[in-house]
Amino acid sequence: MSPQIEAKIRASFAKQSMMNTFGAKLAHVGAGSVAITAPILEGSKQQQGFAHAALTFAIGDSSAGYAALSVMPEDHEVLTTEMKINLLAPGTGDHLIARGRVIKPGRRLVIVQSDVFALSNGQEKQIAVLLGTMVPVPIAA
Amino acid sequence: MSPQIEAKIRASFAKQSMMNTFGAKLAHVGAGSVAITAPILEGSKQQQGFAHAALTFAIGDSSAGYAALSVMPEDHEVLTTEMKINLLAPGTGDHLIARGRVIKPGRRLVIVQSDVFALSNGQEKQIAVLLGTMVPVPIAA
Amino acid sequence: MSPQIEAKIRASFAKQSMMNTFGAKLAHVGAGSVAITAPILEGSKQQQGFAHAALTFAIGDSSAGYAALSVMPEDHEVLTTEMKINLLAPGTGDHLIARGRVIKPGRRLVIVQSDVFALSNGQEKQIAVLLGTMVPVPIAA
Amino acid sequence: MSPQIEAKIRASFAKQSMMNTFGAKLAHVGAGSVAITAPILEGSKQQQGFAHAALTFAIGDSSAGYAALSVMPEDHEVLTTEMKINLLAPGTGDHLIARGRVIKPGRRLVIVQSDVFALSNGQEKQIAVLLGTMVPVPIAA
Numbered sequence: 304m305s306p307q308i309e310a311k312i313r314a315s316f317a318k319q320s321m322m323n324t325f326g327a328k329l330a331h332v333g334a335g336s337v338a339i340t341a342p343i344l345e346g347s348k349q350q351q352g353f354a355h356a357a358l359t360f361a362i363g364d365s366s367a368g369y370a371a372l373s374v375m376p377e378d379h380e381v382l383t384t385e386m387k388i389n390l391l392a393p394g395t396g397d398h399l400i401a402r403g404r405v406i407k408p409g410r411r412l413v414i415v416q417s418d419v420f421a422l423s424n425g426q427e428k429q430i431a432v433l434l435g436t437m438v439p440v441p442i443a444a
Numbered sequence: 445m446s447p448q449i450e451a452k453i454r455a456s457f458a459k460q461s462m463m464n465t466f467g468a469k470l471a472h473v474g475a476g477s478v479a480i481t482a483p484i485l486e487g488s489k490q491q492q493g494f495a496h497a498a499l500t501f502a503i504g505d506s507s508a509g510y511a512a513l514s515v516m517p518e519d520h521e522v523l524t525t526e527m528k529i530n531l532l533a534p535g536t537g538d539h540l541i542a543r544g545r546v547i548k549p550g551r552r553l554v555i556v557q558s559d560v561f562a563l564s565n566g567q568e569k570q571i572a573v574l575l576g577t578m579v580p581v582p583i584a585a
Numbered sequence: 586m587s588p589q590i591e592a593k594i595r596a597s598f599a600k601q602s603m604m605n606t607f608g609a610k611l612a613h614v615g616a617g618s619v620a621i622t623a624p625i626l627e628g629s630k631q632q633q634g635f636a637h638a639a640l641t642f643a644i645g646d647s648s649a650g651y652a653a654l655s656v657m658p659e660d661h662e663v664l665t666t667e668m669k670i671n672l673l674a675p676g677t678g679d680h681l682i683a684r685g686r687v688i689k690p691g692r693r694l695v696i697v698q699s700d701v702f703a704l705s706n707g708q709e710k711q712i713a714v715l716l717g718t719m720v721p722v723p724i725a726a
Numbered sequence: 727m728s729p730q731i732e733a734k735i736r737a738s739f740a741k742q743s744m745m746n747t748f749g750a751k752l753a754h755v756g757a758g759s760v761a762i763t764a765p766i767l768e769g770s771k772q773q774q775g776f777a778h779a780a781l782t783f784a785i786g787d788s789s790a791g792y793a794a795l796s797v798m799p800e801d802h803e804v805l806t807t808e809m810k811i812n813l814l815a816p817g818t819g820d821h822l823i824a825r826g827r828v829i830k831p832g833r834r835l836v837i838v839q840s841d842v843f844a845l846s847n848g849q850e851k852q853i854a855v856l857l858g859t860m861v862p863v864p865i866a867a
Contacts, residue, residue: 603770606747627743628744630742632738633741637742637743638784640744640780643780643783646783667811668810669811
């Protein structure tokens with residue numbers, strides 16, 4: 304992956320105000336794989352006090368989207384067109400980490416997956432899997 | 445729908461700190477159908493300045509979940525086990541509204557759908573559809 | 586819908602040998618909505634003797650795909666890129682009918698839905714809902 | 727995996743008349759992973775002559791379902807409640823093979839995945855990925 308593409312991913316991430324609201328950070332940026340971590344903030348919870356599914360979705364979807372962006376031409380960005388999430392366990396602990404990867408690159412559609420884990424006392428437990436489709440769109444000049 | 449079940453839904457919603465972070469509100473609570481609105485806050489955006497998909501997901505998923513809760517016995521709550529979202533258009537404008545409903549009630553699984561719309565100058569435009577499954581769980585005594 | 590597009594749909598359906606294997610027929614061809622019926626043949630069953638989910642999927646997916654095709658330019662065909670099915674009840678009875686429709690047309694992607702029903706003694710019961718994405722592809726000259 | 731559970735899987739497979747219609751066979755039965763192969767028969771094609779998505783779905787769904795069954799108590803069977811398929815490439819060649827596995831076992835729900843490949847001259851190419859949910863149901867005495 305070129306430094307330009309890594310810089311594009313980092314700049315796009317920084318522009319997502321939602322990521323800032325969630326305290327999320329890019330933990331890894333590689334060719335075809337991107338990881339995002341987020342703390343389970345007081346304001347990111349569901350009714351039982353666990354991580355809200357929207358937080359799990361947010362970092363799962365974004366990690367998968369940036370994994371797709373990492374394998375696209377520089378003059379493109381990427382939009383999610385559909386995403387399915389299966390929730391496996393409650394999001395307990397301190398932090399979540401989402402590891403997104405490209406399953407199938409393509410000029411028109413990129414199929415992606417993300418696995419999301421909860422971290423508690425240094426132990427990882429998988430809490431979700433996401434499978435979806437990203438659409439490359441040319442960046443307006 | 446009994447006043448007890450409506451009260452249970454309102455109490456559960458109030459406990460979701462994520463809904464407060466998003467400024468989301470219950471707009472309608474009916475038997476088998478629930479609507480949730482949320483402003484597109486400065487902190488709820490993606491990299492192009494539109495509503496973040498996690499906001500769309502959050503209110504779509506919650507509206508569907510509370511629609512399921514509205515048709516369950518009082519001593520149960522509900523968890524999302526899986527949810528698919530198809531994004532139809534960018535979330536532009538001032539507010540989003542998600543209208544969730546029960547497609548198929550059941551003792552073990554409740555199939556739900558939610559349609560999410562963006563409101564701009566009083567005009568509604570559909571931006572997403574969600575289809576998923578809720579699991580009833582007995583409330584611990 | 587032009588007669589040319591209806592003819593294109595009927596010709597495409599006739600070329601799907603799987604539809605013939607299933608005894609499936611086009612029951613309705615309209616602009617943005619297509620219905621397909623199929624008997625529950627002896628060879629189309631799962632282990633309990635109900636209609637196999639692959640039959641439900643097949644006519645649900647095809648009805649949605651042809652609904653998409655009905656709103657596309659004549660020189661395009663359509664491919665499913667992703668489809669989710671929620672199964673609501675066993676496929677009992679004599680026949681299934683799938684009613685596909687376009688939720689959101691588009692130049693690059695068409696979002697579609699299909700509802701599938703089982704018919705038993707003239708009574709319809711919904712057994713599945715499908716939500717997915719069709720991709721228009723130009724027909725090679 | 728006990729011989730009883732393997733026998734239960736083989737007996738269930740044999741009762742699926744749809745598998746016989748497709749010429750499908752169990753290629754591997756292991757604890758938490760099951761593979762199914764099927765030829766691309768003349769009667770299993772879509773309009774362009776490739777394997778029909780319903781064939782891909784059928785063996786993907788069944789391989790995932792039997793993977794779930796392999797980790798369940800003997801007195802249970804399994805039903806698909808929802809399944810999403812992303813189609814990655816056309817199903818060309820002679821045979822398909824689906825490799826299903828359990829992602830997350832559970833007493834109420836089992837989350838499963840299947841990868842489907844097309845075989846052409848001994849070369850495998852992935853054509854689909856499925857992600858879904860199986861429900862254990864007690865076998866009626």
